[in-house]
Amino acid sequence: MSAGAESGVDAQVSEQVNDQGDQVEDQVEETDDAADQPRGDRASLLEREGDIAADYLEELLDIADLDGDLDMDVEGDRAAVSIVGADLRQLVGRNGEVLEALQELTRLAVYRETGERSRLMLDISGHRAERRAALVEQANDAVERARAEGQPVSLEPMTPFERKVVHDAVAAAGLRSESEGVEPRRHVVVLVD
DSSP: OOHHHHHHHHHHHHHHHHHHHHHHHHHHGGGGGGGGSOOOOHHHHHHHHHHHHHHHHHHHHHHTTOOOEEEEEEETTEEEEEEESSOOHHHHOGGGHHHHHHHHHHHHHHHHHHSSOOOOEEEETTHHHHHHHHHHHHHHHHHHHHHHHTSOEEEEEOOHHHHHHHHHHHHHTTOEEEEESOTTSOEEEEEOO
16 A cells, blocks of 8 residues: 555544544533443443444444454453454554544443443554563563663653553562653653662
């Protein structure tokens, strides 16, 4: 696919995502009564979140005329939905920006249906899984450097998801870390005890 054709597809997907977002935001306001519904147990709520998210994403893929299979799971205390299959790089975007936007829209769709805020995690073509592995490696390198130098080590700015992965990896290695700065320059600092 040529660069011009790819940017045209990106523009089309972005426009469709924006239109979907406007519709979801309008409908979220109509769900004030949803919070009064019985909530059930946490596991069934997470499964329902995954089902709602999958329906929303399937419709979005149809609108954008993209092929992909949806895989749903519950990981810990959150629903997880993955879109796998054909070349879906345009749904990931540069540095995962489109993926983050789609995740927020999907969370809004879940909120519209349940009246509950969702912590749903969306992955497309394994992007988050690959990014998680790279971040764990980066965190381990920073831990080694902090121990060797006896100094705090600052990492580059990251999204909240990325910072959480790094904090968990640093804690697993036996050190502490904290986030510093403000978005979009918020970053992790690995501390030496």
